[in-house]
Amino acid sequence: MPDQTQERPRERAAVPPALAGRSLSKGFAGVLALDAVDLTIEAGEVHALLGENGSGKSTLIKLLSGYHRAEGSTEVHVGGASMTLGSPRSSHALGCRFVHQDLGLVDAATIADNLCLGAGFPLRWGTIRARELRRRARGDLARVGVELDPARLVGELTPAMKTGIAVARALASHGGDPVKLLVLDEPTATLPDDEVNDLLGIVERVAASGVGVLYVTHRIDEVFRIADNVTVLRDGRKVTTRPTASLDRRELINLLVGSEFDETQAASEALAPSAADALLHVETLDAGPVRAASFEVAAGEVVGIAGITGSGRETILGALFGANPREAGTVLVGEQPVPAARPAAAMEVGVAYLPPDRPKLGALMELSARENLSLADLRPFWRRMRLQRRAEASETRAWFDRLSIRPLDGSERRLATFSGGNQQKLLFAKWLRRRPRVFLLDEPTQGVDIAAKRELHRQLLLAAADGAAVVVSSSDIDELAVLCHRVLVLRDGRIVANLTGDRVSVDRIARECLNASGKVIAA
Amino acid sequence: MSAAHGSRRPLQRTSRRTLNFGFDRFSGLYLWALFILVFGIWVPNAFLTTDTLHSVASSQAISAMVALAVLAPLAAGVYDLSVGATANLTAIVVAVLQAHHHSIGTAIAVAIATGVAVGVINGFLVVKLQISSFIATLGMATVLAAVQSIVSGQQQPAPPTASSWLNLTQSTVGGFQVVVVYLVVLAVIFWWVLAHTPAGRYIDAVGANAEAARLSGVSVGKWRWLSLVCSGAISGLAGVLYCSLNGPSLTFGTALLLPAYAAVFLGSTQLKPGRFNVWGTLIAVYVLATGVQGLQFVTGVQWLNDMFNGVALLAAVAFAGWRQRKSLSRRFRRSTGRSDEPDATPTEPDQSPSGAATSQVASR
DSSP states (O other), X not given: OHHHHHHHHHHTTTSOOSEEEEEEEEEETTEEEEEEEEEEEOTXXXXXXXXXXXXXXXXXXXXXXXXXXXXXXXXXEETTEEOOTTOHHHHHHTTEEEEOSSOOOOTTSBHHXXXXXXXXXXXXXXXXXXXXXXXXXXXXXXXXXXXXXXXXXXXXXXXXXXXXXXXXXXXXXXXXXXXXXXXXXXXXXXXXXXXXXXXXXXXXXXXXXXOEEEEEESOHXXXXXXXXXXXXXXXXXXXXXXXXXXXXXXXXXXXXXXXXXXXXXXXXXXXXXXXXXXXXXXXXXXXXXXXXXEEEEETTOEXXXXXXXXXXXXXXXXXXXXXXXXXXEEEEETTEEOOTTOHHHHHHTTEEEEOSSIIIIIOOTTSBHHHXXXXXXXXXXXXXXEEOHHHHHHHHHHHHHHTTOSSTTOTTXXXXXXXHHHHHHHHHHHXXXXXXXXXXXXXXXXXXXXXXXXXXXXXXXXXXXXXXXEEEEOSOHHHHXXXXXXXXXXXXXXXXXXXXXXXXXXXXXXXXXXXXXXXXXXX | OOOOTTSSOXXXXXXXXXXXXXXXXTHHHHHHHHHHXXXXXXXXXXXXXXXXXXXXXXXXXXXXXXXXXXXXXXXXXXXXXXXXXXXXXXXXXXXXXXXXXXXXXHHHHHHHHHHHHHHHHHHIIIIISOOOHHHHHHHHHHHHHHHHHHHHTTSOOOOOOOHHHHHHHHSEETTEEHHHHHHHHHHHHHHHHHHHSHHHHHHHHHHHOHHHHHTTTOOHHHHHHHHHHHHHHHHHHHHHHHHHHHOOOSSHHHHHHHHXXXXXXXXXXXXXXXXXXXXXXXXXXXXXXXXXXXXXXXXXXXXXXXXXXXXXXXXXXXXXXXXXXXXXHHHHHHOOSOOOOOOOSXXXXXXXXXXXXXXXXHHO
């Protein structure tokens, strides 16, 4: 496969590029969200677009799809033809196709029906021609190399296969305009790790058929596995476009986040936790996929939990706090037990838990920022038979200042009106307010921009410096590697590695997550 | 307008401080003023009288109480569809007991205890048995109708005639029947609990996102249960007062249910848009009543009441939704991020994660 990828661009030098974007710009309220970005994708090339949240990725995609009207100097050519900016129809007619994170498939319908939902069904006398429908569906599936019975229900498929169906549907032209450019917007964001390969296979096949692919992601591994070239965006500007082969991982991260990770790493190393002050004790914990997990976390220590999806990484912290059930095992904070499945009791002993999936589990979107912040502890405000709203508001403002939550005067606004990063900062503040002794964080920086990520990392380390035992579970290995003093790796529900010191590295963590050569460490 | 607050990203903006007459939040009050103005000019002799004021105030007091009863569970994210049936049952109970020569005090106590018991059972069905509140309280309402038949022997009990019983609601305070005072007291207590105590905050949190509330240490089941007990007790009280005011009826309960929900949903577009709130609910009740009363002076047709209330509810909720979408799309145009903001109409009960399990039961 790698040799193929190198041949592709040379082979098609004569063909006009699938996409030639000049000076792509877009401003909102006088601020440029996308600032003169040039982007060229050859036919048959897989081009990765990499950027943190808020870097301008989605704006760029929306420019290409005609959703946004671009600023003056912007020019877009697709397959050599000029695109009318701000016109979804022109974008479609020139052969741009988009697969969004929300695939827009109907689970309760068959694959064949789903494939025809957009393009229309083959009809005779107003009736669907079933055989023709199946024949077309098979053709569409073959184009992306997916072998499935078109009569199956989409709901039965694995997430990767669903994405495959969405790609097949995007590419299905049924005799219409040929597809020149396929844009995949974070296709693997919700995919289990073991299915990513299936999807990458589909992407390679699409590119091999001569379609230019813009592969938008924030997962660095995939860039190296699939992309010929990579463009990095930061703060709306293009940092660079480079052939993937000329980069290594560390370089790419520095391009992506600037100096953020170096700073965080330095701050983390400056803390010197001593294992003697063990604060959180977990003994033979069974919960969901997690089996017999035992570990201790010292005061002032930041411990990471790594593992692929399904390894127990997503379950373990919630089980400690009581968000999800615990089948066996004991959890102690100091001498005090943390009872199972009772969040309120866990909070009493000083445990705080920042859940993953902010809209579902963390945030009360329709309540104000103030109400979200104070919910976890209303006692200080309950004076003279009422909640003292003024005291509450002034404490909220203090936290807005401390974590630079924007807008500064937004304490009465609904949480839903804040950006993701500011929402997450506010939920951080909600728990920091309680001065937790044990701080459990599940995917603390998912879906936040770099500035917010830096602030969250800083606050997390401050909490540790203040004597909290901090445990971070994250699918972002790069984050764990810079942030943590120690990383526990879960595989098939068991803790298979306890990495310390120099062994806390991206390579080592990734290897332990995947291969089976590690040994189970004794409790 | 908005400056891009110290950052080059436009995602954050300062709150807009523009001159705002509050045509959205206070639209009910403006409408009220409009009704009074229009009917005051149209039919001044009939409309602009203290009699009209007093009669509108007391004729709607019971409806308003039932609306308050509905408010607590809705704020906590569950429906109570048994309020009408509960009120009707307690009205019958209080009349039957008095017919059997029990004291007024005993009769009232037993009647209200009946309401509380209904709430406790509703809570058990919803919280412990995890039945969707829609189904559980609908079933409860049906059961209560049967219980009412048993208690009454399907005969309308004789209206109690003791003067202290009638004075319970019909004596006047400053020209208003005293039932209006009860309503005001009840509303103030409700407002205090819901807006100024931790209990109210917890109930709002449970209604907004039950799972997130649980992970913040809020006991979701407890607050839902309590809110249902509260609605049972209030509807029990409303039933007793109805009986004192109008005499026992076998059928008035059903007619209370939907207007109560209409008032609460309408009220959630007022004062604190997107949140169920006490004063908004009362405004909704009385604005509609004023409109209906005024129109009744102009024309005597029978269908007016239902038509007016229904159209007003649909119009108000549609208007609120439209405004929210408008502000949402304005925000969307300013921001570059995707618009993953949920719509800001009050969270429908049972749409929360923990309610998902129960609504599956419903869909089967």
